[in-house]
Amino acid sequence: MTRRPSVVTAAAALAGALALAGCSGSGSSGSGSSKAELSVSGPYMPQPVSADMAAGFLTVINHGAAADELTAVTSDAAGQVTMHSNMGGAMQEKSSFAIPARGQLVFKSGGNHLMFEKLKRKPKQGQTVTVKLTFAKSGLLTVEMPVKSATYNPSTGH
């Protein structure tokens, strides 16, 4: 496979796009809006009760006019990270998740979630876990995911 160089280039381009675009909202001013412009909001990991598995949540926001796709997730804290959907209580592993143009992809408690498996260490409240998200078009995005209490819920703040 000779894809790695192009992924690195895409990640550099994405970093530049994010720096320029910030979170300006509309983004409909013309130039550069014909591709996905991704940012990540509210990442967190509830401190796991298990020593070998943890869940993670975040929202990917797309300010751009093109759709993208989350195709892989990795972390320094886990041997493997899988993506799961939760339809009517039935958990299902997925190989990718779509992010619509000017839309968002939500991972939240009770819904879609990330599963950190084969933990290399047990994440503790107050620590941060590095998570790398790979997108089909935008390349790599690195997220620092804070570890919260085991019962943390962003809608109540604790």
Ligand SMILES: [Cu+2]
């Ligand atoms: Cu799951």
